Amino acid sequence: MVNFERHEYDVIVIGAGGAGLRAAIEASAQGARTALICKSLLGKAHTVMAEGGIAASLGNVWPQDNWQVHFRDTMRGGKMLNNWRMAQLHAQEAPDRVRELESWGALFDRTSDGKILQRDFGGHRYARLAHVGDRTGLEMIRTLQQNAVHKGIDVYMECTITQLLKSGDRVTGAMGYWRESGNTIVFAAKSVVLATGGVGKAFSVTSNSWEYTGDGHSLAYWAGAELIDMECVQFHPTGMVWPPSVRGILVTEGVRGDGGTLRNSDGERFMFNYIPDFFAAETADTIDEADGWYDDKVKNRRTPDLLPRDEVARAINAEVKAGRGTPHGGAFLDISSRRSADYIRRRLPSMYHQFKQLADVDITAQAMEVGPTMHYIMGGIRVEADTAATTVPGLFAAGECAGGMHGANRLGGNSLSDLLVFGRRAGLGAAEDAAAQSAVPEVDESQVEEVVAGMREPFGRSGEGPYEVHSDLQDMMQKNVGIIRTEVELDEAVNRLQDLKNRSKDVMVSGHQQYNPGWHLAMDLESLLTVSEAIARAAHMRKESRGGHTRDDYPDPSDEWAVQNICIKQGDNGGMEVSTTPLPQMPEELKELFEEGSNA
Amino acid sequence: MPEFTIAVQRGEAEAESQWTDYIVDVEEGQVVLDVIHRIQATEAPDLAVRWNCKAGKCGSCSAEINGKPRLMCMTRMNLFDPAEKITVAPMKTWPLIRDLVTDVGFNYETAEKIPAVKLGEPSEDGDFRMHQEDVERGQEFRKCIECFLCSDVCHVIRDHPENKENFFGPRFFVRLAELDMHPLDQEDRIDLVKNDAGVGYCNITKCCTEACPEDIHITDNAIIPLKERVIDSSYDPIRWIGRKIAGK
Ligand SMILES: Cc1cc2nc3c(=O)[nH]c(=O)nc-3n(C[C@H](O)[C@H](O)[C@H](O)COP(=O)(O)OP(=O)(O)OC[C@H]3O[C@@H](n4cnc5c(N)ncnc54)[C@H](O)[C@@H]3O)c2cc1C
Ligand code: SF4
Ligand code: SF4
Ligand code: FES
Numbered sequence: 001m002v003n004f005e006r007h008e009y010d011v012i013v014i015g016a017g018g019a020g021l022r023a024a025i026e027a028s029a030q031g032a033r034t035a036l037i038c039k040s041l042l043g044k045a046h047t048v049m050a051e052g053g054i055a056a057s058l059g060n061v062w063p064q065d066n067w068q069v070h071f072r073d074t075m076r077g078g079k080m081l082n083n084w085r086m087a088q089l090h091a092q093e094a095p096d097r098v099r100e101l102e103s104w105g106a107l108f109d110r111t112s113d114g115k116i117l118q119r120d121f122g123g124h125r126y127a128r129l130a131h132v133g134d135r136t137g138l139e140m141i142r143t144l145q146q147n148a149v150h151k152g153i154d155v156y157m158e159c160t161i162t163q164l165l166k167s168g169d170r171v172t173g174a175m176g177y178w179r180e181s182g183n184t185i186v187f188a189a190k191s192v193v194l195a196t197g198g199v200g201k202a203f204s205v206t207s208n209s210w211e212y213t214g215d216g217h218s219l220a221y222w223a224g225a226e227l228i229d230m231e232c233v234q235f236h237p238t239g240m241v242w243p244p245s246v247r248g249i250l251v252t253e254g255v256r257g258d259g260g261t262l263r264n265s266d267g268e269r270f271m272f273n274y275i276p277d278f279f280a281a282e283t284a285d286t287i288d289e290a291d292g293w294y295d296d297k298v299k300n301r302r303t304p305d306l307l308p309r310d311e312v313a314r315a316i317n318a319e320v321k322a323g324r325g326t327p328h329g330g331a332f333l334d335i336s337s338r339r340s341a342d343y344i345r346r347r348l349p350s351m352y353h354q355f356k357q358l359a360d361v362d363i364t365a366q367a368m369e370v371g372p373t374m375h376y377i378m379g380g381i382r383v384e385a386d387t388a389a390t391t392v393p394g395l396f397a398a399g400e401c402a403g404g405m406h407g408a409n410r411l412g413g414n415s416l417s418d419l420l421v422f423g424r425r426a427g428l429g430a431a432e433d434a435a436a437q438s439a440v441p442e443v444d445e446s447q448v449e450e451v452v453a454g455m456r457e458p459f460g461r462s463g464e465g466p467y468e469v470h471s472d473l474q475d476m477m478q479k480n481v482g483i484i485r486t487e488v489e490l491d492e493a494v495n496r497l498q499d500l501k502n503r504s505k506d507v508m509v510s511g512h513q514q515y516n517p518g519w520h521l522a523m524d525l526e527s528l529l530t531v532s533e534a535i536a537r538a539a540h541m542r543k544e545s546r547g548g549h550t551r552d553d554y555p556d557p558s559d560e561w562a563v564q565n566i567c568i569k570q571g572d573n574g575g576m577e578v579s580t581t582p583l584p585q586m587p588e589e590l591k592e593l594f595e596e597g598s599n600a
Numbered sequence: 601m602p603e604f605t606i607a608v609q610r611g612e613a614e615a616e617s618q619w620t621d622y623i624v625d626v627e628e629g630q631v632v633l634d635v636i637h638r639i640q641a642t643e644a645p646d647l648a649v650r651w652n653c654k655a656g657k658c659g660s661c662s663a664e665i666n667g668k669p670r671l672m673c674m675t676r677m678n679l680f681d682p683a684e685k686i687t688v689a690p691m692k693t694w695p696l697i698r699d700l701v702t703d704v705g706f707n708y709e710t711a712e713k714i715p716a717v718k719l720g721e722p723s724e725d726g727d728f729r730m731h732q733e734d735v736e737r738g739q740e741f742r743k744c745i746e747c748f749l750c751s752d753v754c755h756v757i758r759d760h761p762e763n764k765e766n767f768f769g770p771r772f773f774v775r776l777a778e779l780d781m782h783p784l785d786q787e788d789r790i791d792l793v794k795n796d797a798g799v800g801y802c803n804i805t806k807c808c809t810e811a812c813p814e815d816i817h818i819t820d821n822a823i824i825p826l827k828e829r830v831i832d833s834s835y836d837p838i839r840w841i842g843r844k845i846a847g848k
Binding site for chain 1: 676697
């Protein structure tokens with residue numbers, strides 16, 4: 001028998017971004033013996049990269065703001081495909097979660113009367129994002145981390161989970177390997193929380209890091225959980241496009257929130273040509289009104305530069321296709337002619353440095369070149385809104401790897417607040433679930449041995465390396481399952497995925513077990529391929545355009561699809577099953593918020 | 601752009617580590633981390649390196665490039681002369697794990713020794729009130745991305761590993777100063793600053809400040825004020841507490 005390291009906990013949390021940290025803090029506060037496990041070092045998760053802010057209707061800048069308005073903006077931004085209950089809880093609880101961060105030491109930017117300052121962002125009716133310059137994610141993760149280290153939570157860093165363990169229907173723990181040594185580690189746990197983030201590394205142009213290989217989505221899927229809305233992928237309109245080595249790196253929406261505008265190569269503010277009917281009533285249609293909105297939100301409607309991300313990304317894509325792109329195939333994003341150099345450096349310090357150091361562009365004097373970049377996945381593990389429970393007993397999920405909250409398109413700033421609200425709920429749900437179990441479950445050793453044998457296989461092979469397969473997968477997903485999709489390309493994607501899966505089974509790894517990135521990637525390929533297939537198959541099924549899912553062959557939203565979630569589950573034969581399930585319908589009193597004349 | 605020769609320090613134990621030369625074509629705009637990734641994807645798939653954000657935000661990719669402490673993702677290749685070999689080595693102050701990856705656990709252990717922030721009660725409406733000018737000092741320190749380059753270059757532990765037991769390193773002087781200057785924090789950490797943190801070992805060489813990719817004025821804004829607090833407190837602890845409550 002293989003000799004492996006083994007631990008027992010009430011609750012293990014997989015992922016130490018905002019969602020995982022908040023979940024672990026809560027579980028441990030409930031008295032659960034808790035472990036927190038992450039692939040990279042603590043404090044380096046994706047959350048650290050978030051820039052613009054945390055959305056919460058604190059009403060510090062616009063007292064008219066409240067949870068109902070935030071709820072309505074979120075649902076409309078998500079093209080009404082959101083799980084209404086999640087959107088409601090999120091809007092109601094976000095302000096308390098932000099204040100809590102402050103009491104844990106976060107230092108947000110302030111209003112003149114000393115409260116938390118809020119900034120404008122796309123799709124939000126009022127200035128709503130609590131922020132610290134353009135490094136809000138750093139503030140958030142450091143605050144949570146500094147709180148968590150005093151809570152008696154055991155942290156396992158640079159430890160990758162590759163498989164959930166089960167006994168009957170119930171999850172009984174998880175196993176994986178230490179990146180440093182390559183040695184196996186096994187956790188027996190009463191309850192498990194997944195908080196692993198997104199899937200960006202399935203695409204070639206992305207704002208996401210190496211960690212985003214869809215592990216949590218896949219772990220849940222392999223364990224029998226349902227995934228929903230996987231076709232809904234967010235292409236952020238403003239990623240860097242030049243130089244090639246930084247293509248895809250994010251340019252925060254805060255640039256537009258603070259006054260920056262988009263222009264094409266003719267110098268035209270083209271967003272005025274792309275205002276969809278759905279948002280016409282709330283969007284400015286003249287330059288005067290748009291510019292006036294920054295100062296007076298009651299008299300003026302919102303600038304079209306701050307339409308939801310799916311709208312802006314498609315508009316830039318269309319401008320470039322029509323030949324009005326910038327020299328490197330993007331749009332111009334200019335704040336230099338609109339705000340003082342001082343203001344720009346104070347509000348957007350990391351954008352200033354990023355462009356200066358990586359692209360030799362001074363954003364206080366020159367326009368940036370930007371274009372769409374794969375940024376976020378709205379789809380994810382199906383959860384129950386109140387408890388974050390998945391469809392598998394003992395398994396919970398929160399953060400980007402959970403689905404439902406953001407519908408077909410996420411509003412900027414709504415992720416960080418989502419992490420706090422549902423991270424806390426997942427921690428609570430998991431702790432309560434664990435408390436109801438009598439003992440830490442037994443681990444099935446044969447299960448572990450089988451997985452370990454599979455993990456080591458690539459060392460003995462003689463095929464191609466993992467990097468080639470990964471880069472071919474990224475190119476294929478970018479081309480066939482990217483921002484604009486068609487039936488033909490999606491068919492091809494599904495076929496090519498089969499091919500890539502076969503190739504991945506022959507991937508060879510050289511060197512040894514210690515800190516070997518080639519080997520790590522070879523193992524990540526499995527989850528990358530699983531989520532890619534889920535995205536492609538779901539995109540194939542949804543025959544309409546909605547939010548982040550755009551079909552060239554079905555360019556409009558359809559009433560029939562408006563009330564369906566696409567659901568993905570592993571079938572009994574191991575294949576992927578795709579079906580539809582009815583979208584939960586909100587109660588009357590919430591529906592009223594969407595009627596004309598509603599104050600929300 | 602032209603061809604470069606880049607020497608990477610590889611190996612698992614310092615004594616056995618070796619310089620390995622790689623010859624790479626460099627494209628416009630590339631940074632050192634791009635080159636390391638290219639080497640990984642072609643010649644050396646097992647080359648160990650840490651990175652996450654590739655935009656100077658996470659502090660994962662610290663290394664010593666041509667002997668200088670730097671983030672690999674923010675170091676442009678056009679900084680260098682193609683005629684000269686570039687060297688990339690792991691941070692020297694932390695125990696080597698493999699290739700460019702070191703064990704920075706010292707810093708995580710130190711972080712646990714610093715008591716968390718402890719705020720008083722919020723105002724009646726439930727909000728804490730703090731003014732922008734009062735949070736700005738702390739905000740400078742909270743820009744820290746925990747790259748640990750400052751502590752890497754600090755001679756107190758770089759040349760004398762035995763001092764690690766009595767010295768938190770500049771990263772955590774920044775943290776202590778941040779807490780000390782928090783307008784609403786009520787915890788007294790002065791004994792910690794004086795004793796366990798070992799701020800007295802620092803002789804203000806400013807190497808840490810020069811290394812910081814976030815331009816935090818570590819010595820002037822964090823360490824010197826901490827040293828002053830230590831001196832003040834030993835004369836007059838009451839005055840120190842009074843000053844803290846007044847938020848000065
Ligand atoms: C550049 C950028 C800017 C952004 N700006 C904003 C913003 O301003 N506002 C906003 O609301 N949102 C923003 N977002 C989105 C937001 O940051 C992310 O959606 C969010 O941080 C995800 O948090 P999370 O807790 O779900 O996951 P993450 O923070 O990504 O954490 C995932 C964790 O899971 C771990 N993990 C993954 N797989 C495994 C495994 N197999 N085993 C063990 N551990 C694993 C990782 O190590 C990591 O610790 C931005 C995103 C990016 C990329
Ligand atoms: S100034 Fe002090 S802390 Fe900084 S490097 Fe010099 S001795 Fe070390
Ligand atoms: S203070 Fe500067 S150099 Fe030191 S860890 Fe923080 S960011 Fe890095
Ligand atoms: S990779 Fe994040 S700082 Fe370099």
